[in-house]
Amino acid sequence: MQIIKEVGKIKKIKITVVDRLGKKGCHRGMKVGMTFDYEKDRGLMCPMAAHIAFVYADILKYGGNFGGETPYKTRFCCSDPDTVIVYSIEIVE
Ligand SMILES: [Zn+2]
Numbered sequence: 569m570q571i572i573k574e575v576g577k578i579k580k581i582k583i584t585v586v587d588r589l590g591k592k593g594c595h596r597g598m599k600v601g602m603t604f605d606y607e608k609d610r611g612l613m614c615p616m617a618a619h620i621a622f623v624y625a626d627i628l629k630y631g632g633n634f635g636g637e638t639p640y641k642t643r644f645c646c647s648d649p650d651t652v653i654v655y656s657i658e659i660v661e
Pocket of ligand 1: 614615617646647648651653
């Protein structure tokens, strides 16, 4: 338990709206440039995007990474095919 607590203290996870691929704007008001602290602000995100972010945040929180050139940063998107809001997620110290 103590290890998990320490890891959680060190790693701050930031989510940023970086793009929109769909034709319509997000019905939850997500716009490019918005940022969220995963621990504090995820309740303000589109609920579906926050749900998807959970998987990525869990990987980062517990010491995993995504490989490639920026192993502690990746992108994901909301599953709404009309809006397809793209988010980046990364560890910031
Ligand atoms: Zn959404």
